[in-house]
Amino acid sequence: MSLADPAIPPTARAILVGVDFGLPHFDSELQELGLLAQTAGLTPVARLTCKRKAPDAALFVGSGKADEIKWLAEQHGAQEILFDQSLSPAQQRNLERHIGLPVNERTLLILEIFAQRARSHEGKLQVELARMQYVSTRLVRRWSHLERQRGGIGTRGGPGETQIELDRRMISEAIKRIRERLEKVKRQRRTQRRQRARRDSFSISLVGYTNAGKSTLFNALVKARAYAADQLFATLDTTTRQLYLGEAGRSVSLSDTVGFIRDLPHGLIDAFQATLQEAVDADLLLHVVDASNPGFPEQMAEVQRVLREIGADGVPQVLVFNKVDALPSEQRPLQQVDHFDVDGISVPRVFVSARSGEGLSQLRTLLATRAQTAMPGQLAPDYPDESDEGSA
Known part of the structure; x- marks a missing residue:
C-alpha cells in the first residue's frame, strides 16, 4: 500500500538522495537539496543518505541502496529521484532502469531553476548555453530513437551517422550560435562599463x-x-x-x-x-x-x-x-x-x-x-x- 499523501500532487513528489564520501561539509540533512527541489516546484517526500568510500561504477550507490530507493519511492508515490552529487551519464541511465523512475542530480535542478528565473535576453541565453553544454554530455543512447541510420538511397549503402552523432552536431552548432550572441551582449556591457568609467x-x-x-x-x-x-x-x-x-x-x-x-x-x-x-x-x-x-x-x-x-x-x-x-x-x-x-x-x-x-x-x-x-x-x-x- 502506498503511503503517499493525496494532498501532494503526484507529479511533484521527489526522493532526495545524498552520499557521504568522507568529504568536508557533507549536508547530512540534505537541506540545500530540499530547498533547490522546492524552488524548482517539487515536493520532497523522503530523504535518504548513505556512506561509501567511492561511487559504485554502475549504480553510484550500489544495488542494495538502489533497491532501497526504489522501495522508498513506491511507498511515497514518488515520481522522481534527486541526487545531491553529480552522476555520470551511464550511472544515471542505469539507475533509471533499475528504479523505473527519472533520476536527476542537483546540476540539472539548478539549471531548471535558472531557466525558470531568467528574465533578460542575456540571462535566457546564458541558461540555454549551460543547458546545451549539460545535455551534450548526456547523449549516451538514453532514448529509444537513438538508433543507427543507414546512409545512401534505398535500404542498401553503408552506415550513415548515428542519431547520437546528429544530435551532438546540432547541439554543437546551437552552442556556437549562442556563444556568438552572448559575445555581442558582452560587447554591449563593456561599452556600458566604459561609459560609467568615463563618468x-x-x-x-x-x-x-x-x-x-x-x-x-x-x-x-x-x-x-x-x-x-x-x-x-x-x-x-x-x-x-x-x-x-x-x-x-x-x-x-x-x-x-x-x-x-x-x-x-x-x-x-x-x-x-x-x-x-x-x-x-x-x-x-x-x-x-x-x-x-x-x-x-x-x-x-x-x-x-x-x-x-x-x-x-x-x-x-x-x-x-x-x-x-x-x-x-x-x-x-x-x-x-x-x-x-x-x-x-x-x-x-x-x-x-x-x-x-x-x-x-x-x-x-x-x-x-x-x-x-x-x-x-x-x-x-x-x-x-x-x-x-x-x-x-
Missing part, C-alpha cells in the same frame, strides 16, 4: 551565497524594487543603479549579481561570465553573508572559490553580515563594525539587517570612505537611476 563612477558589486539577502540589501540601499524573496536564486539578471553617498558627496554604481551555491555547475559559471564580469571589473565587492546561517563559513568559502575562478579574488572586499535581526540575543554582535579574516587578509565587516535597516548608516559611511579614498578630489554628479537588466 568617474566608483563601481560596487554585491556578491554572496544565494539567499544571503543581496537583493533586499540592494533595494534598501538604492530604494529600488528589484525582485527579492526568501528563496534560492531569486535574482539572476544583473541590475545596476546609482547610489548617492552624502558623506562622499558623490554617486557610486551599485550592481546586484547572481548568487553562488555549492557545486555551482562549471557550465553555468562559464555561461554567466558576462554577468559575473560586473564583479571582476568592480572597484569594490560587498560580500553579503547570511549571519543567521550556522553554515556561513562554508558558504563564504564557496563564494571565495568562485571569485578566484572568475578572476575577481583580487578585488577589495567589505563583508556585510546580513540578517542580524534573526540572531538570538546572545549571538548579537557587540560592535556594528569590525574586521574579519578572509583567506589570511583582514577585511572590514559590517553587521546589518537589510530588512529592518539596522547598520545601513554604518555601511554607507564605510562605502563613502572607500569611494573617497579610491578617487580623491573627484566628485561625480548625481546621475539618475539606471538599470542593466539585459541589454540586448
Whole structure:
C-alpha cells in the first residue's frame, strides 16, 4: 500500500538522495537539496543518505541502496529521484532502469531553476548555453530513437551517422550560435562599463551565497524594487543603479549579481561570465553573508572559490553580515563594525539587517570612505537611476 499523501500532487513528489564520501561539509540533512527541489516546484517526500568510500561504477550507490530507493519511492508515490552529487551519464541511465523512475542530480535542478528565473535576453541565453553544454554530455543512447541510420538511397549503402552523432552536431552548432550572441551582449556591457568609467563612477558589486539577502540589501540601499524573496536564486539578471553617498558627496554604481551555491555547475559559471564580469571589473565587492546561517563559513568559502575562478579574488572586499535581526540575543554582535579574516587578509565587516535597516548608516559611511579614498578630489554628479537588466 502506498503511503503517499493525496494532498501532494503526484507529479511533484521527489526522493532526495545524498552520499557521504568522507568529504568536508557533507549536508547530512540534505537541506540545500530540499530547498533547490522546492524552488524548482517539487515536493520532497523522503530523504535518504548513505556512506561509501567511492561511487559504485554502475549504480553510484550500489544495488542494495538502489533497491532501497526504489522501495522508498513506491511507498511515497514518488515520481522522481534527486541526487545531491553529480552522476555520470551511464550511472544515471542505469539507475533509471533499475528504479523505473527519472533520476536527476542537483546540476540539472539548478539549471531548471535558472531557466525558470531568467528574465533578460542575456540571462535566457546564458541558461540555454549551460543547458546545451549539460545535455551534450548526456547523449549516451538514453532514448529509444537513438538508433543507427543507414546512409545512401534505398535500404542498401553503408552506415550513415548515428542519431547520437546528429544530435551532438546540432547541439554543437546551437552552442556556437549562442556563444556568438552572448559575445555581442558582452560587447554591449563593456561599452556600458566604459561609459560609467568615463563618468568617474566608483563601481560596487554585491556578491554572496544565494539567499544571503543581496537583493533586499540592494533595494534598501538604492530604494529600488528589484525582485527579492526568501528563496534560492531569486535574482539572476544583473541590475545596476546609482547610489548617492552624502558623506562622499558623490554617486557610486551599485550592481546586484547572481548568487553562488555549492557545486555551482562549471557550465553555468562559464555561461554567466558576462554577468559575473560586473564583479571582476568592480572597484569594490560587498560580500553579503547570511549571519543567521550556522553554515556561513562554508558558504563564504564557496563564494571565495568562485571569485578566484572568475578572476575577481583580487578585488577589495567589505563583508556585510546580513540578517542580524534573526540572531538570538546572545549571538548579537557587540560592535556594528569590525574586521574579519578572509583567506589570511583582514577585511572590514559590517553587521546589518537589510530588512529592518539596522547598520545601513554604518555601511554607507564605510562605502563613502572607500569611494573617497579610491578617487580623491573627484566628485561625480548625481546621475539618475539606471538599470542593466539585459541589454540586448
